[in-house]
Amino acid sequence: MTALLSVERISKRFRGLVAVDSVSFEVTKGEIFAVIGANGAGKTTLFNMIAGALEPDQGSITFDGAPIHGLAPDAVCRRGIARTFQLVRPFPALSVEDNVVVGALAHRHGVSEARDRAHALLQRFDLFDRRHQLASALTLPDRKRLEVVRALATEPKLLLLDEVVAGLRPTEVDRLVGVLKELNRDSGLTILMIEHVMRAVMALAGRVLVLDHGTAIAEGTPDAVVRDPAVVQSYLGAEAV
Amino acid sequence: MSAASLTRLGGDDSRRIVVLLALLLVALLAAPWVVNDYLLTVLILILYSAFTGQAWNIMMGFAGQLSLGHALYAGLGAYVSAVLFVDFGIGPWIGFLAAVPVAVACGAVIGFLAFRFGVAGVYFAILTIAFAEFARIGFDHLAVVNASAGLFLPVHQTAHNDVWHLRGDPTMFYYVILAASIAAFVLCRLLLKSRMGYYWLAIREDEQAARAAGVPTFRYKMYAVMISAALTSFAGVFYAFFYNNLFPEQVFNIGRSIEMILGPVIGGIGTLFGPVLGAFVLTGLAETLNAVMAAVGLDIPGAKQVFYGICLLVVIVALPEGVWPPLARRLGLTKAKP
Numbered sequence: 001m002t003a004l005l006s007v008e009r010i011s012k013r014f015r016g017l018v019a020v021d022s023v024s025f026e027v028t029k030g031e032i033f034a035v036i037g038a039n040g041a042g043k044t045t046l047f048n049m050i051a052g053a054l055e056p057d058q059g060s061i062t063f064d065g066a067p068i069h070g071l072a073p074d075a076v077c078r079r080g081i082a083r084t085f086q087l088v089r090p091f092p093a094l095s096v097e098d099n100v101v102v103g104a105l106a107h108r109h110g111v112s113e114a115r116d117r118a119h120a121l122l123q124r125f126d127l128f129d130r131r132h133q134l135a136s137a138l139t140l141p142d143r144k145r146l147e148v149v150r151a152l153a154t155e156p157k158l159l160l161l162d163e164v165v166a167g168l169r170p171t172e173v174d175r176l177v178g179v180l181k182e183l184n185r186d187s188g189l190t191i192l193m194i195e196h197v198m199r200a201v202m203a204l205a206g207r208v209l210v211l212d213h214g215t216a217i218a219e220g221t222p223d224a225v226v227r228d229p230a231v232v233q234s235y236l237g238a239e240a241v
Numbered sequence: 242m243s244a245a246s247l248t249r250l251g252g253d254d255s256r257r258i259v260v261l262l263a264l265l266l267v268a269l270l271a272a273p274w275v276v277n278d279y280l281l282t283v284l285i286l287i288l289y290s291a292f293t294g295q296a297w298n299i300m301m302g303f304a305g306q307l308s309l310g311h312a313l314y315a316g317l318g319a320y321v322s323a324v325l326f327v328d329f330g331i332g333p334w335i336g337f338l339a340a341v342p343v344a345v346a347c348g349a350v351i352g353f354l355a356f357r358f359g360v361a362g363v364y365f366a367i368l369t370i371a372f373a374e375f376a377r378i379g380f381d382h383l384a385v386v387n388a389s390a391g392l393f394l395p396v397h398q399t400a401h402n403d404v405w406h407l408r409g410d411p412t413m414f415y416y417v418i419l420a421a422s423i424a425a426f427v428l429c430r431l432l433l434k435s436r437m438g439y440y441w442l443a444i445r446e447d448e449q450a451a452r453a454a455g456v457p458t459f460r461y462k463m464y465a466v467m468i469s470a471a472l473t474s475f476a477g478v479f480y481a482f483f484y485n486n487l488f489p490e491q492v493f494n495i496g497r498s499i500e501m502i503l504g505p506v507i508g509g510i511g512t513l514f515g516p517v518l519g520a521f522v523l524t525g526l527a528e529t530l531n532a533v534m535a536a537v538g539l540d541i542p543g544a545k546q547v548f549y550g551i552c553l554l555v556v557i558v559a560l561p562e563g564v565w566p567p568l569a570r571r572l573g574l575t576k577a578k579p
Binding site: 114 | 434435436439440442443446447449450451452453454455456457458
């Protein structure tokens with residue numbers, strides 16, 4: 001097994017606050033890897049460093065054999081890492097279809113080729129019938145899916161999902177989890193997810209990293225991690241076990 | 242500010258749009274045989290405004306970058322081509338080819354400074370005003386262009402129209418600016434349907450999300466400024482040869498910049514028809530007002546500006562998207578569901 005993404009001792013400070021403190025982990029090709037932790041544990045900061053939105057103060061990030069820390073977000077995307085945002089950010093005045101076409105243009109030069117790719121993805125995610133609607137007119141679950149579709153349109157090797165099921169009803173969670181699982185199984189897409197909803201983590205992730213106040217306190221399979229006393233203490237609380 | 246119908250307009254063209262365009266084109270082509278000299282001059286002003294509006298719209302309507310200093314690019318086009326003509330006898334078309342790199346370079350400097358150092362939104366708009374003002378003050382003291390005394394192009398009576406040197410009667414100028422407006426319209430449509438257009442709209446809608454989706458935002462914002470500057474410089478060339486006199490105080494005046502944006506704002510920012518419709522509505526009504534005031538013997542200085550202000554107010558309050566998007570929906574020219 002080869003590491004697709006390898007994060008080595010990265011740190012990020014915001015003035016006095018150490019948001020991420022020397023965190024290391026590896027994501028293997030084809031796996032679904034989850035990062036969990038309480039609010040303010042540094043998950044999103046970690047994510048933003050991988051996606052190029054923030055530059056790490058220390059440490060290195062290697063993707064597909066090449067260092068990517070310090071690259072701009074658009075360059076990171078073209079290398080093969082696509083992300084979603086915790087608070088979804090579709091292009092509101094563009095149609096659902098055009099939102100996805102923008103993503104698909106990352107690796108396809110012609111607009112009509114990109115449109116074909118967009119259609120295929122929209123069908124897979126049940127958004128095809130709404131393709132002419134403006135993105136601003138979609139409901140939250142649909143916008144969440146659109147966010148994932150737009151990211152997938154860039155043909156990533158690694159998909160970064162930032163709390164993609166937060167705010168969804170349990171049935172919607174299961175539906176999205178199902179599609180993601182399918183994608184992972186069928187096309188071998190590697191997924192790195194930040195998640196609060198343990199229901200989704202338990203259903204999807206092969207391995208879990210637990211962050212607490214910027215440091216990694218546990219790593220392992222979901223089953224092992226939720227039994228770890230340190231994790232229960234800091235994050236899950238008694239009732240979750 | 243985002244125009245809801247924009248993307249659908251760029252999508253599948255309904256036949257109605259084609260019919261509408263064809264009718265408009267025939268009417269405009271036939272106009273010189275029908276209208277008198279005064280109305281022809283009004284039409285030239287309208288098309289000039291449609292052209293500059295279209296050029297400005299690339300930056301603001303497509304890429305979401307507000308420029309309030311577009312007089313800079315028109316002024317550069319005017320001065321470069323006029324100086325080449327007056328001092329070296331070089332015709333306006335070659336002059337235009339010389340003006341484009343000058344305008345593009347200026348646009349590139351402004352764009353680079355702003356986009357490299359994160360000057361965005363209102364601050365970007367102020368930067369564009371500042372550069373136009375630099376140019377106004379600079380040219381006012383520049384001896385090569387006769388400074389504030391103004392630059393005059395030689396006018397000589399010719400029996401026939403000379404398109405190559407842009408010397409001739411209003412009908413010739415009318416067809417030149419009509420051709421330019423059509424070219425600008427077609428160019429904008431092609432751009433909007435291309436990869437560049439999609440990337441611009443993505444930047445306009447959400448720059449961070451665009452970057453995350455792989456859009457190299459810096460580069461595409463630079464393209465927007467440079468293409469817009471190049472197009473606008475042609476308007477300046479036309480201006481110089483149509484009016485035959487240039488004063489820095491006038492051509493680089495912020496009022497010129499504002500006039501350029503009124504058409505698209507009233508017609509509909511980010512749409513292809515907005516700048517055209519806005520030009521007809523605004524210039525058409527303003528000239529009607531002029532004619533009526535002249536007929537009843539009223540002479541109120543500044544009446545046109547007040548009128549522009551009222552138009553802008555009415556549109557912003559009643560039709561925040563501009564006149565075109567709701568009209569297009571009413572006419573069934575768009576499939577957009579806002």
